[in-house]
Amino acid sequence: MTAPTDRAPDVGAEPESSFDRLLEAVAAHWCEEGVRLGAQYAQAFVEATSHVRLDSTVRHGARAGHGTSLDRRFGVGLLLRRRDSWWYGSAPLAEPGLLAERVATLQGFGRPRAPEPITRCSELEEERPHRDLYLLTEAITRSAAAADLSVDFVQDFFRGQQAVVDSTGAGRSWRSTGGRQRCAATAWGQGQQARVFTRRNAPHWRLGDAGPDLALSAEKLILSAADRSRALLGSRRLGVRTTPVVLAPRVGAALLHELIGHALEADNLAKGSRYTGGLMGAALTSAPLRLVDDPGVPEGMGSCATDDDGQAATRVVLVDRGIVAGRLTCTRAVYGSSDLNTGSGRREDYRHASLPRASNTVVLPGPDSTAALLEPPRGGLLHVGALSSGEINLDRGEFSFAASESHFLTPAGDSIPLQDVVLFGDARDALRQLAGIADDVEGDNATCGKQGQSVRIGLHSPTMRFDQLTWRC
Structure with a gap:
């Protein structure tokens, strides 16, 4: 293991784009509005994130399911310190008026000015898994499964752009990328069943990646889970x-x-x-x-x-x-x-x-x-x-x-x-x-x-x- 450091690297960092600057501007707007309306402290957090998940399932050596899901989160959260207590509210970037309404319900606060809605969120809008990745995950899962085994394999990809600004002058924006693999293998035999989980993550995995590192990692995970689940068959109760x-x-x-x-x-x-x-x-x-x-x-x-x-x-x-x-x-x-x-x-x-x-x-x-x-x-x-x-x-x-x-x-x-x-x-x-x-x-x-x-x-x-x-x- 590499020795820990005092400061983390900017994992998955990419050059700043106009969309990053847009997120920073939205965060600065809400922070300024919080201060204008009398907050002792204001902090605005803005994010645009995408989580893509691919699932492959094999039951007793036969395909049982394969699919994908996409979870996108585009929104802003506002933290205010007022009258020595904390308040937090949030809204999607496409509905800034909703956050303004929530702030306006605070006793003694006026209604903040809402920025223009953001209805499209950069390249995250266009992300789709490559067909080769579908085929890869299914092929690996099926090749590792046997009649005495069921396998659930999940490939996750994460991508995000975030910005935060507060009333003390703190302000940063950053990006993050990465992926994770998870496998659950269930073995049958000796009148029992045994289930084992394995997983791995890597910050360099990307949504379009169907390369040898990802494939080898998936194969090792599945084979390890299969061997370890079979090793638990014949288990006993010891009280x-x-x-x-x-x-x-x-x-x-x-x-x-x-x-x-x-x-x-x-x-x-x-x-x-x-x-x-x-x-x-x-x-x-x-x-x-x-x-x-x-x-x-x-x-x-x-x-x-x-x-x-x-x-x-x-x-x-x-x-x-x-x-x-x-x-x-x-x-x-x-x-x-x-x-x-x-x-x-x-x-x-x-x-x-x-x-x-x-x-x-x-x-x-x-x-x-x-x-x-x-x-x-x-x-x-x-x-x-x-x-x-x-x-x-x-x-x-x-x-x-x-x-x-x-x-x-x-x-x-x-x-x-x-x-x-x-x-x-x-x-x-x-x-x-x-x-x-x-x-x-x-x-x-x-x-x-x-x-x-x-x-x-x-x-x-x-x-x-x-x-x-x-x-x-």
Whole structure:
């Protein structure tokens, strides 16, 4: 893994066009109107984004479906600070009068002047998947599927142009591009079925790309999912156990993103719950854990140079040698204070105000060997290859995570496949059980939800071992 940097590259950046300048002008207009009408602070965010999705489905070796979907979002959001409270409203770019009406409903505010409607949005209007890409995804899916297997393969392409202007003088515009592949394989046999997910992202993938890199990546994903799903057939039920647990590369970052990352978002931390209260400066583990939020990871799903408030996205050390050292903030979270703005404001789209969110959650390499961490004790250990979902109650610190791919390893060398494993317990207790961190860092991508908003994030970590965690299957 390339070492994290203090500033992210401008991922997928392209030369500025007249359309970029138009978006900047719209953002500046709404910001100026907010100030003219008496707001203490105003911020306008404008976006034009396109998400194209191609699906290929094969059931038992035969084509079951193939299609595409297109989601375009063209709009403006306006954040106002008035009477020491926040207000947020939004409208499509083609309906600026709608936003003006919403602002006018605020008590003591007049009606803002609306700019001219934007009914066409640059080259995004013309985007269509190339026919070769349809044929490629279907051919790959069908070639990898067999009678004992079903495959769902999804190819996503993202493209966006954004601009933000606020009343403090901050103003930026940027572009982003990239793609993601996802595969779910379901195997049948031995009277069971087993399902496994794989995924990969790359910022250089483009909608018209049907080249060898995209094809090879898709083939590897599908074949990997097929092999791993078949390996889970013959799984057993072991009940509730407390054993050492080893998390494969990528998996540890997913767990710590929930247990630590969300708790260190400024708005969650400020609640001072039983779990988050006193977290800053607390020693979480005696292991040499170094956890960072890094928007500069090459090919990281959350990599960015600028957050959605127009601030420079910075690398934040969240945990240093097991001790909580930092938090994630954004413009709204630090407004009116001298606290550092880490440039971690992210939003799903123009319809939402930004929140302090993770970019890429990264566990830095540790001193232990992978082989030593995987050595099972007399009672065996649980090896988790992938997590499918999980949550933590930030009030009480209780967590629960479903593992989609696990094996129970015994001292005799047996590897028993397990399905529907659930890890659960108290987060602080679990973190104290962290006992080993290897150096085999790998990256993954995921979608993270918070307050009804979903954003894409990166997950990067090595093999990690916990001495004792409770689980059931």
